[in-house]
Amino acid sequence: MTLESENGKVLPALTVFALTIEYLKNDLLENLNKQTMDDLDRSLIRWVLTVPAIWDEPAKQFMREAAVTAGIPSNQLILALEPEVASLYCFRMPSVSTYIAEVCPLLPGEKFVLIDAGGKYPSILSPALLR
Known part of the structure; x- marks a missing residue:
């Protein structure tokens, strides 16, 4: 599969995605190195890449591979x-009923519903799925 830019340049899709991910990875590592005094052990990093829920196995x-x-x-x-x-983020995001700027779990009795309205089949996730 190839992708064509606005100026007509054609590249393999894998190259475009890999270069994009590599840029983001390197930017993160540069910023982490600026913030820490000692060398970061890269083997301790767990990289999480999000993909749409409707993607099939070949797309994933x-x-x-990218x-x-x-x-x-x-x-x-x-x-x-x-x-x-997104559901995990909502579960751990600052509570709406508090003014604390740090990340904290939902308060007792609070609930959230996440609706993924993208793709062909919207899905609803609730906090019950996280437990």
Whole structure:
């Protein structure tokens, strides 16, 4: 599969995705190195790459190959479905009823519903799926 830019340049899709992931990976590592005094042990990093829930296995495998091509070791890579990651974020995001700026779990009695309205088949995830 190839992709064509607005100026007519054609590249393999795997190259475009791998270069994009590599840029984001390198940017993150540069920023982490600026913030820490000692060298970061890259083998301790767990990379999580989100993919749409409607993607089939070949599409997910393509993304995995792009990440590995970008220099992310396969044994440190997790592909996660976007609605599941969004649900985890909502579960851990600051509570609406508090003014605390730090991340904290939902308060007792609070609930959330996440609706993934993208793709052909919208899905609803509730906090009950996380337990």
